[in-house]
Amino acid sequence: MSQKVIDALKAKFGDAIVATENQHGDDVALVKREQLLAIASFLKDDPAMLFDMPVFCTAIDLLQWRPVGDRGAPPPGSRPEYDPGEDHDGLRFEVCYQLRSLTHRHRVRIKCAVREADARVPSLAAMWPGFDWQERETFDLYGIKFDGHHDLRRIYLYDEFIGHPLRKDYPKEKRQPLVRRPDLVGDH
Amino acid sequence: MADLKTLVMGRKDVADLDLETELPPELMTVNMGPSHPAMHGTVRIVLSVDGERIVKGDIQPGYLHRCFEKEAEHATYTQIFPYTDRLNYVSPMINNCGYAMAVEKLLGLTGHIPRRAEFIRVIVSEVSRITDHLTCVGASAMELGAFGPFLFFLKVREWLYTWLEEVSGARLTHSYVRVGGVNKDLPAGWAEKLDRRLTEMEGVMVEVESMLNLNRIFHDRMAGIGVMTRAEAIAWGQSGPIARSAGVDYDVRKDHPYSVYPEFEFDVPLGTSGDCLDRYLIRVEEIKQSTRILRQAMKMIPDGPWIIDDGKVALPPKTEAYNTIEAMIRHFKHIVDGIKVAPGECYTFLEGGNGELGFFIVSDGTGRPYKCYVRSPSFVHLSATSKLIKNHLIADIVPIFGMINMIGGECDK
Amino acid sequence: MLELVTSRLEDAANWGRKFSLFTYPFVTACCGMEFMSVAAPKYDMARFGAEFPRFSPRQADLLMIVGTITEKQGPALRRVFDQMTEPKWVIAFGVCASTGGFYQNYHAMPGADQVIPVDVYIPGCPPRPEQVLDALIMLQDRVQRGDGHSQLRLKHEKVVREAKAAEE
Numbered sequence: 001m002s003q004k005v006i007d008a009l010k011a012k013f014g015d016a017i018v019a020t021e022n023q024h025g026d027d028v029a030l031v032k033r034e035q036l037l038a039i040a041s042f043l044k045d046d047p048a049m050l051f052d053m054p055v056f057c058t059a060i061d062l063l064q065w066r067p068v069g070d071r072g073a074p075p076p077g078s079r080p081e082y083d084p085g086e087d088h089d090g091l092r093f094e095v096c097y098q099l100r101s102l103t104h105r106h107r108v109r110i111k112c113a114v115r116e117a118d119a120r121v122p123s124l125a126a127m128w129p130g131f132d133w134q135e136r137e138t139f140d141l142y143g144i145k146f147d148g149h150h151d152l153r154r155i156y157l158y159d160e161f162i163g164h165p166l167r168k169d170y171p172k173e174k175r176q177p178l179v180r181r182p183d184l185v186g187d188h
Numbered sequence: 189m190a191d192l193k194t195l196v197m198g199r200k201d202v203a204d205l206d207l208e209t210e211l212p213p214e215l216m217t218v219n220m221g222p223s224h225p226a227m228h229g230t231v232r233i234v235l236s237v238d239g240e241r242i243v244k245g246d247i248q249p250g251y252l253h254r255c256f257e258k259e260a261e262h263a264t265y266t267q268i269f270p271y272t273d274r275l276n277y278v279s280p281m282i283n284n285c286g287y288a289m290a291v292e293k294l295l296g297l298t299g300h301i302p303r304r305a306e307f308i309r310v311i312v313s314e315v316s317r318i319t320d321h322l323t324c325v326g327a328s329a330m331e332l333g334a335f336g337p338f339l340f341f342l343k344v345r346e347w348l349y350t351w352l353e354e355v356s357g358a359r360l361t362h363s364y365v366r367v368g369g370v371n372k373d374l375p376a377g378w379a380e381k382l383d384r385r386l387t388e389m390e391g392v393m394v395e396v397e398s399m400l401n402l403n404r405i406f407h408d409r410m411a412g413i414g415v416m417t418r419a420e421a422i423a424w425g426q427s428g429p430i431a432r433s434a435g436v437d438y439d440v441r442k443d444h445p446y447s448v449y450p451e452f453e454f455d456v457p458l459g460t461s462g463d464c465l466d467r468y469l470i471r472v473e474e475i476k477q478s479t480r481i482l483r484q485a486m487k488m489i490p491d492g493p494w495i496i497d498d499g500k501v502a503l504p505p506k507t508e509a510y511n512t513i514e515a516m517i518r519h520f521k522h523i524v525d526g527i528k529v530a531p532g533e534c535y536t537f538l539e540g541g542n543g544e545l546g547f548f549i550v551s552d553g554t555g556r557p558y559k560c561y562v563r564s565p566s567f568v569h570l571s572a573t574s575k576l577i578k579n580h581l582i583a584d585i586v587p588i589f590g591m592i593n594m595i596g597g598e599c600d601k
Numbered sequence: 602m603l604e605l606v607t608s609r610l611e612d613a614a615n616w617g618r619k620f621s622l623f624t625y626p627f628v629t630a631c632c633g634m635e636f637m638s639v640a641a642p643k644y645d646m647a648r649f650g651a652e653f654p655r656f657s658p659r660q661a662d663l664l665m666i667v668g669t670i671t672e673k674q675g676p677a678l679r680r681v682f683d684q685m686t687e688p689k690w691v692i693a694f695g696v697c698a699s700t701g702g703f704y705q706n707y708h709a710m711p712g713a714d715q716v717i718p719v720d721v722y723i724p725g726c727p728p729r730p731e732q733v734l735d736a737l738i739m740l741q742d743r744v745q746r747g748d749g750h751s752q753l754r755l756k757h758e759k760v761v762r763e764a765k766a767a768e769e
Contacts, residue, residue, distance in 0.1 A: 068554055
């Protein structure tokens with residue numbers, strides 16, 4: 001659908017584009033973190049691109065990624081099973097930004113893979129203010145820091161909360177209560 | 189007492205009035221706490237005000253964060269439908285449809301859904317859109333002091349809830365849509381009832397518009413308040429009535445048509461000044477356009493199945509499930525394991541009551557999604573609100589917040 | 602004899618309280634839509650005397666917890682409840698406020714009664730307006746009997762006080 005966007009990116013940035021795919025009508029480009037700001041500026045300002053509308057910003061935690069097809073084996077062509085690597089330095093998180101152009105009516109998704117120990121990505125909130133709160137949400141729930149964000153603090157959860165709950169290793173029902181009735185007994 | 193006077197006003201004598209010195213210009217912090225009647229649920233705004241004028245507003249959502257994404261990772265694709273109902277709980281059918289469309293896209297079924305099912309989805313979505321706008325306008329009008337329109341609109345909303353209850357079984361949280369179609373067919377006589385209620389609703393709309401549209405107080409409180417320019421609306425990712433009030437001509441039903449919307453004739457109202465009055469007028473006009481779509485759909489709906497005839501996606505019919513062992517096992521596996529969706533990811537979006545509502549689903553081949561992210565329009569709109577309320581009076585927060593239509597369940601997921 | 606008079610006075614006061622409940626609708630989520638429907642003309646709550654929502658806890662005596670309570674909201678709920686003057690009653694409206702509903706996760710509190718004592722629980726997601734009116738009548742019976750948590754606490758404190766005074 002917007003194959004020319006992917007082609008233009010590949011032509012201009014070469015091997016900063018690690019991988020591209022076109023799934024179910026979406027064009028996705030996996031880019032290197034160092035070039036993310038340059039790629040974002042290009043997408044925003046270039047007259048053939050003109051991506052002016054931010055759509056969403058989120059992250060995928062690949063810790064338990066184990067694709068299954070029919071009869072249990074992973075189907076061909078899908079992203080391989082996650083390999084944590086020695087010292088847990090596999091590329092655990094994929095930060096996704098979805099952009100749209102109002103004038104040209106094309107869409108693109110930019111992804112950037114980061115390690116758990118070094119989960120930082122340059123912030124795009126200065127370019128598209130619509131990403132402001134969404135980056136805070138990604139920081140809150142996944143723990144990914146956005147360098148250059150003007151006010152990176154938790155947005156959904158309270159400051160006393162320890163941990164980042166949407167990570168796959170955070171148990172769903174682990175509560176951290178702030179206040180309980182004094183006469184309640186037991187673990188709630 | 190004399191000492192107190194000196195302390196408070198710095199003067200020693202009643203005749204010694206000092207009208208030149210200004211009071212110290214410190215900003216006062218006012219908390220519009222999470223439990224507040226105008227906060228439509230639970231949002232906390234920490235305001236720094238200079239007198240009555242807002243200098244800075246720090247909006248803090250998250251008081252209704254019910255962990256939709258985490259719950260979705262532990263539930264099968266069909267079990268997530270009730271969770272989607274409670275996202276934008278004033279227009280639940282639209283969330284259901286959006287999520288179903290997202291899963292169908294991953295399964296490659298877009299375009300293979302039976303035509304009757306698509307028409308049913310459009311009909312219930314538009315009825316939900318009407319209830320969304322009725323609630324928004326009614327509640328906002330009530331907060332500005334106009335209690336009558338609120339009661340009139342709730343009366344209309346009751347009729348629509350009763351109609352939706354006949355269709356789906358529940359007044360508010362329907363869970364009516366399924367992957368591949370809808371849960372059951374529309375009941376007998378649905379079209380006559382809907383048509384009658386829509387005609388009565390048009391009468392009520394005339395009454396309410398005559399109360400509000402040319403009302404001096406309503407105008408003074410809404411016109412020129414919360415102005416958003418077109419460039420700001422685009423840069424802040426706004427969509428729906430808010431973007432359209434600023435002149436951004438973007439409606440997913442027209443720009444990226446889905447389902448059977450291309451077959452209907454309807455207009456999308458566009459505003460010019462980007463203030464609260466435009467948003468109100470756009471919402472009222474959208475109710476009328478939704479009525480137009482519904483009347484066309486009532487005539488054009490074909491007969492046929494209401495869910496796809498694919499064993500891997502839909503439950504088998506009850507007659508088979510009770511009589512053949514294969515269908516019973518299929519039913520069992522479908523409920524326990526869920527629909528198996530091949531590994532992949534995609535982002536599907538539609539026009540919700542508030543704007544572009546999108547579902548970004550990452551599937552890994554099992555019956556549960558690996559990630560199910562909701563791109564909620566209320567969250568994005570609320571982030572722009574902290575900019576909208578600057579330099580307004582505290583009392584202006586009420587119309588601004590009302591017309592943003594921040595729904596807590598959608599904003600905080 | 603004195604007890605007969607005071608208990609009759611108590612009954613009269615409770616009769617007045619039950620037919621003029623001032624609600625504080627602590628609305629958070631989807632149940633708020635059904636609360637609006639209950640207050641709306643069709644399922645009118647005003648018939649039962651509970652018409653006026655009072656958005657200040659100092660002026661309200663019925664706290665209706667409408668919708669899910671999250672951990673972040675807990676301190677706010679506790680504070681609102683503490684600010685209400687006695688006697689006060691609490692209705693947990695909806696299954697999220699009663700037990701957490703089908704939200705069993707790290708942020709949704711498993712029921713508002715983790716934080717404050719609740720008098721009447723209304724199940725349903727959301728409950729039908731008729732259920733809410735039934736619960737209101739149930740609460741009115743409790744108010745008349747003097748069985749609400751806050752009323753029992755007041756009686757208990759009074760008994761303790763009198764016992765201490767009798768000792769001295």
